[in-house]
Amino acid sequence: MMITTQHLYILIFTLLFHYACEEVSGPSNNRGNLAAGDWLIPEDQIFDGGPGKDGIPALTNPSFIASAQVGYLNDDDLVVVYQWGNEQRAYPHAILNWHEIVNDAIDSKKISVSYCPLTGSAIAIHPEFVVDGLPGQTTFGVSGLLYNSNLIMYDRLTDSYWSQMLLKCVSGRLKGTVPETQTIIETRFAIAKSLFPQLKVLSNATGVYDAVQYSIYPYGNYRTDHNRLLFPVANDDSRLPRKQRVLGVLTGERQRAYQFNNFSQSRVINDQLGELPLVIAGSEEHQFMVSFVRRDAQNQVLNLSAAECVLPCWMQDEKGNHYDVFGKVIDGPDKGYQLQAVPSFVAFWFALAAFYSDIEIYSP
Amino acid sequence: MIRATRETDFSYSTIKVRQVVQVNFKKDGDAVSQFFYVFLFVVMFPLADAYGQACCSAGTPLLGSLDIGATPEQSIHFALTYDHNLLKDVLSGQQIIEGNRQRLSQSLLLESAYGIDDHWSISAIFSFIQQQRRLNTENSFNSREELTTRGLGDAVIMIKYNLQPLNLLRQRQIAIGLGVKMPTGRSDLRWNGILLPADMQPGSGAWDGIAWAYFYQGFLPVTRINFFMNSSYRFTGTNNRFRLQDGPFKGYQFGNEWLTTGGISYRTDHFLDYTVLLRYRFLQADQFTGAKVANTGGHWLYLLPGINWNSGDFSLRLTGQIPVYRRLVGVQLTTSYSASLALFYTFSLKQNP
Numbered sequence: 001m002m003i004t005t006q007h008l009y010i011l012i013f014t015l016l017f018h019y020a021c022e023e024v025s026g027p028s029n030n031r032g033n034l035a036a037g038d039w040l041i042p043e044d045q046i047f048d049g050g051p052g053k054d055g056i057p058a059l060t061n062p063s064f065i066a067s068a069q070v071g072y073l074n075d076d077d078l079v080v081v082y083q084w085g086n087e088q089r090a091y092p093h094a095i096l097n098w099h100e101i102v103n104d105a106i107d108s109k110k111i112s113v114s115y116c117p118l119t120g121s122a123i124a125i126h127p128e129f130v131v132d133g134l135p136g137q138t139t140f141g142v143s144g145l146l147y148n149s150n151l152i153m154y155d156r157l158t159d160s161y162w163s164q165m166l167l168k169c170v171s172g173r174l175k176g177t178v179p180e181t182q183t184i185i186e187t188r189f190a191i192a193k194s195l196f197p198q199l200k201v202l203s204n205a206t207g208v209y210d211a212v213q214y215s216i217y218p219y220g221n222y223r224t225d226h227n228r229l230l231f232p233v234a235n236d237d238s239r240l241p242r243k244q245r246v247l248g249v250l251t252g253e254r255q256r257a258y259q260f261n262n263f264s265q266s267r268v269i270n271d272q273l274g275e276l277p278l279v280i281a282g283s284e285e286h287q288f289m290v291s292f293v294r295r296d297a298q299n300q301v302l303n304l305s306a307a308e309c310v311l312p313c314w315m316q317d318e319k320g321n322h323y324d325v326f327g328k329v330i331d332g333p334d335k336g337y338q339l340q341a342v343p344s345f346v347a348f349w350f351a352l353a354a355f356y357s358d359i360e361i362y363s364p
Numbered sequence: 365m366i367r368a369t370r371e372t373d374f375s376y377s378t379i380k381v382r383q384v385v386q387v388n389f390k391k392d393g394d395a396v397s398q399f400f401y402v403f404l405f406v407v408m409f410p411l412a413d414a415y416g417q418a419c420c421s422a423g424t425p426l427l428g429s430l431d432i433g434a435t436p437e438q439s440i441h442f443a444l445t446y447d448h449n450l451l452k453d454v455l456s457g458q459q460i461i462e463g464n465r466q467r468l469s470q471s472l473l474l475e476s477a478y479g480i481d482d483h484w485s486i487s488a489i490f491s492f493i494q495q496q497r498r499l500n501t502e503n504s505f506n507s508r509e510e511l512t513t514r515g516l517g518d519a520v521i522m523i524k525y526n527l528q529p530l531n532l533l534r535q536r537q538i539a540i541g542l543g544v545k546m547p548t549g550r551s552d553l554r555w556n557g558i559l560l561p562a563d564m565q566p567g568s569g570a571w572d573g574i575a576w577a578y579f580y581q582g583f584l585p586v587t588r589i590n591f592f593m594n595s596s597y598r599f600t601g602t603n604n605r606f607r608l609q610d611g612p613f614k615g616y617q618f619g620n621e622w623l624t625t626g627g628i629s630y631r632t633d634h635f636l637d638y639t640v641l642l643r644y645r646f647l648q649a650d651q652f653t654g655a656k657v658a659n660t661g662g663h664w665l666y667l668l669p670g671i672n673w674n675s676g677d678f679s680l681r682l683t684g685q686i687p688v689y690r691r692l693v694g695v696q697l698t699t700s701y702s703a704s705l706a707l708f709y710t711f712s713l714k715q716n717p
Contacts, residue, residue: 046558141503218659227654
């Protein structure tokens with residue numbers, strides 16, 4: 001059979017038709033196991049934020065400098081402070097705005113600090129999980145996906161996907177896993193330096209972007225304009241302004257939000273959330289809030305109050321113990337005792353209300 | 365085969381214009397259709413194989429293709445344009461900063477126009493879009509995380525009116541037009557069930573209105589240089605790109621756009637025209653939940669050098685687009701350069717005298 005010009009045209013148009021009908025083709029050479037219908041969260045509320053997977057590059061094993069050497073931060077710039085042993089490290093928002101995740105290690109203890117600029121939420125977790133019955137460590141990356149405007153991370157060990165503010169793996173081999181969260185203090189740089197004189201600060205010489213770039217906030221007036229959102233959220237709660245930063249304390253059954261102005265009269269709040277006795281330490285001036293379970297080593301409920309002592313000392317109990325802002329007894333009969341952390345983090349009000357629609361607002 | 369020739373002979377001593385139009389109709393296997401199919405093949409095959417490169421929000425260059433004046437009476441005009449737009453520059457305001465991703469936007473535009481009479485003409489533009497995004501460097505999986513979308517894009521229908529039809533004595537044409545951009549392209553493509561961003565969608569999901577104006581001035585016999593300019597303004601509608609039933613997040617509106625292109629062309633004694641254009645683009649910020657969307661909107665100024673090859677009823681145009689000034693709102697990924705290749709064909713339906 002001779003091949004005529006008509007056959008050639010038909011072949012060309014068949015190929016063209018095939019390619020014209022094919023609409024989306026995705027990553028072809030990684031271990032991505034993202035599959036439709038595999039999510040613990042509503043799939044139709046997950047959005048591709050635009051940059052794509054690793055389009056916002058997470059940092060791994062970055063370098064740190066002494067706080068006295070830092071020249072790229074202003075005193076009012078917010079930093080996230082994490083403490084391990086006797087060492088404190090600060091992860092500035094200025095850098096987190098561009099990388100969202102820092103995979104770090106202090107004395108071989110791994111920590112992943114994440115911050116989502118769109119929800120104003122900073123959370124630190126130990127990236128250690130059991131996979132197929134075996135313990136494993138991993139680092140996290142930015143998936144490029146958003147749920148309620150919030151960062152969805154992925155781990156590089158199993159390529160599972162984690163909702164930052166849900167504090168849970170929501171897709172993949174580790175689906176349902178709850179990470180071990182760590183207490184962090186989010187406060188102004190000047191306060192962090194006074195609280196922790198030996199503070200080490202994440203260097204802006206990251207090797208990814210030019211150091212000057214970290215002086216740019218990449219979202220305009222997003223963090224102050226209460227009308228500005230980039231993506232829909234499941235529950236738009238108008239009880240507070242959308243971009244007001246609040247501390248969300250999360251127990252299994254109930255959640256409660258605390259505002260900075262709750263600390264205008266006192267630096268310590270003793271509260272009860274369900275069966276859980278809580279202490280909230282904070283300062284409107286210093287712009288930080290942190291929460292713990294107020295029980296001692298014998299599981300007795302404590303009553304704490306503001307302490308007249310030198311920073312980082314912050315509060316005291318009726319037994320004469322003095323606690324620092326990380327909830328550790330630094331002086332007193334129970335010296336060395338660590339108050340139990342409770343899942344909590346500071347975030348924009350609209351995001352907390354979107355994730356936890358029944359969240360209460362603390363009222364004294 | 366439809367074959368038509370248009371010859372325009374300009375003499376330096378006198379203004380003498382001669383137009384010769386021949387129309388021949390012939391059935392299957394004619395050279396025009398063969399050329400058309402081969403051209404499609406040549407253009408589409410690289411598109412189909414280009415799986416791995418680039419991403420980001422350029423939008424379809426529909427307005428930019430409206431740079432042809434009103435079609436002469438009883439003439440049919442076709443233009444097939446391939447546009448290649450690489451977005452690799454990340455800007456904060458006017459400052460170039462670093463980013464981790466890039467995008468390649470490729471468009472195939474087909475414009476057909478018909479001149480109803482001396483004043484009125486109608487044109488339509490259809491588009492086919494391919495968007496690709498990828499990382500600038502490999503990630504820990506040795507992957508560029510390449511994602512490609514393709515499909516029919518939005519279409520434009522426009523009515524044009526010649527306020528002053530091209531008069532070969534005065535060598536001037538002034539035309540205006542009104543049109544509508546129809547959301548014929550999909551704006552809800554998903555990957556693994558997840559809605560992709562607007563800048564990876566072939567369509568905008570919204571109806572827009574377009575106002576257009578065109579001016580042309582020739583200067584024969586003094587010079588072979590002529591000047592032309594066109595300006596268009598797009599009034600954007602609202603889309604429901606998040607596919608919500610109701611609530612404050614239902615509507616998303618892309619920013620209104622103003623595009624003005626002006627420049628000169630020079631015709632040589634041979635078959636070549638050289639063009640140098642400047643194109644200014646202003647984009648308002650997008651609107652969502654009653655507020656401006658961060659990192660949208662801005663001002664761009666481009667230089668467009670080009671060359672036309674004319675042969676009878678056909679002409680082929682190659683144009684580059686080089687940014688010379690950019691002032692963007694916030695941080696945005698934007699065009700590093702673009703290039704387009706267009707094939708034009710015009711023939712008249714009038715009988716030969």
